[in-house]
Amino acid sequence: MLARLHSFWFALKASYWFYPALFAALAFALALSLMGLDRAGSTEWLNRISWYFPAHPQGASNMLTVLAGSMIGVASTIFSITIAAVAYASGNYGPRLLTNFMEDKGNQLSLATFIGTFVYAITVLRAVRAEGETATASQAFVPQFALLASFGLMIVAVGVIIFFLHHIPASIRINTVLEGIGRGLLSKIAERFPDSNSVSTEMRSTPSGSSVTADATGYIRYIEFEELARVVRDSNLRIALAVRTGDFVYAGRILAQSDSDVLSDDIVDSIRGCFSLGGSRTPEQDLEFSIDELVEIALRALSPGINDPFTAINAIHWLGAATAELGQRELRQEICDDDGTSGRVIPVLDDFGHFVNRGFGAVRMALASSKIAALVALDSIRDAANQINDPGRIALLAREGGLLMNQAEVTLGGPDLQEVRMRHAAFQKSFAP
Incomplete structure (x- = not known):
């Protein structure tokens, strides 16, 4: 289960909808919070600032309308440019590189900024009221503090546009692509194999009892080694893995070999739950x-x-x-369980x-x-x-x-x-x- 959740979280972060959806929700909550402060009178101090000129309903509506319209237009353009860049890169450098561009935080956060600003502007715009505009509110209402924050978001969005116009052509340069892959590979090597080389002649016996087989088809995206070590320790077993992250498995293929002649269905399901499968490989553990x-x-x-x-x-x-x-x-690799004991799981x-x-x-x-x-x-x-x-x-x-x-x-x-x-x-x- 943990392996599947870990793989799901990795896929979530590598999507183009997660950060835009998150920023949209945060922008909506921010707009409601700032408008609540305006309605409660907590922002009256703005009117006492000499250089600040309070906005009138018509001006506030025009500003928010322009901001919302421009942001959704820019977001559409940004998305189109991103898709074109991804198609170019994957077509010229290889389809497996699509994962690298999908994970690019510069693209994700740029799109998320424009979507969040659009949601914020629309939410604040709905609260602007001119005098006598509705029967329930005879007085004009302009959320001054929320409007000032929208101006700040506009400045941020302009900065993000400038960043994006530089980031896209820079990110599809082959030297940049190779540097990203290479540095990521070096950091993963150091993380996976933290110890310096030492010549070891110790040979471990491989269990030859009952095996655990896959019950689904796909690439192994992630193996939850800590959970696997805990399951094996609680079951008083030793197992040797027959696959590594990135291998393609199907129903019936052996995942691990145990030192027990018989394994209960619960133990088999627990061991299988430490392997996350998917339709494609990911670089997280691979x-x-x-x-x-x-x-x-x-x-x-x-x-x-x-x-x-x-x-x-x-x-x-x-x-x-x-x-x-x-x-x-x-x-x-030494796979250790909670008490530091190793050797129960042999990768x-x-x-x-x-x-x-x-x-x-x-x-x-x-x-x-x-x-x-x-x-x-x-x-x-x-x-x-x-x-x-x-x-x-x-x-x-x-x-x-x-x-x-x-x-x-x-x-x-x-x-x-x-x-x-x-x-x-x-x-x-x-x-x-």
Whole structure:
């Protein structure tokens, strides 16, 4: 249940309606509160300020009408520009990047500001009354304090427009897109694997009892490890996970293997409840998702139809940084329960070779088809290896450079191949003991 709530909250924050709806509700409440102060006479002090000129009903109505009309028009334009930018980015950089733009707080909050200002202006406008306008209220009423606040919101909205006009073209620049993916990946690596690398030879026995299978179809978006550890501890079990976040499962596929011969339906349901499924992957717990995004951008850039090796080079630089960061981390997760006991939940082991193959291995063929990209890839792999102390991981990177060279022997020729050979020879020397 907690996993599903967590996944729902993540999807909520990544939507284009959550913040506009929230701001609209807050604007409505703010308008009612400020008008209540005006009706109670708590804002009479405004009339004693020499530089403040109280508004009359006609002027207040005109101002609020213009504000409301302009805000809804700007909101419509902003939404159209945002959709066009998202369509352009996802079409050129890859459909998986749609998630990044949907999560962009600049777009969400800009739209929310205009919607909130519109709701505020309409709410205050309804309360403005001229003298004798209605039978129940013979005196004129202009909520001066609420009107002053609307002027402040207008200034804020103008500032947001200026911000948005800069933010949209900046956000779809490929360097900005890659930086967002890369920095997000590095922060998630540090969060998921907080300990520095230490060579561990301890092998854990894998439970081989009853299994817990999925009862639905979709991608695993989130695993509630703390809740899973609590369920396993309360049931006096040990389990080994058979899937990781981002895997696609369907009814009957094994999620976890336990050390018990028989599991009750309640325990099975509790364990299943720690897995949240959805129709798409999300980067929240899924490191491979961010790596796949970098790989996808590099593959698209190096495709014959686009042929943009410099975009691929930017993606390779961030892949190299992520590889270096992973190489310096202890990649074995310790899932602890409330009392600090670990070892009851054994996650899927994602060793360093898995991540190297997911990154440089997945884009190897495309890199080998471009002299510029191949040279940069060899340098990035070498630089990553220089940051790593584990001989086994260094050997994996040396092997990856060799595989890239072998592929280049097939796809390149002439002076380009000769240059890559020379760079690879220097690459091999850097790995020599």
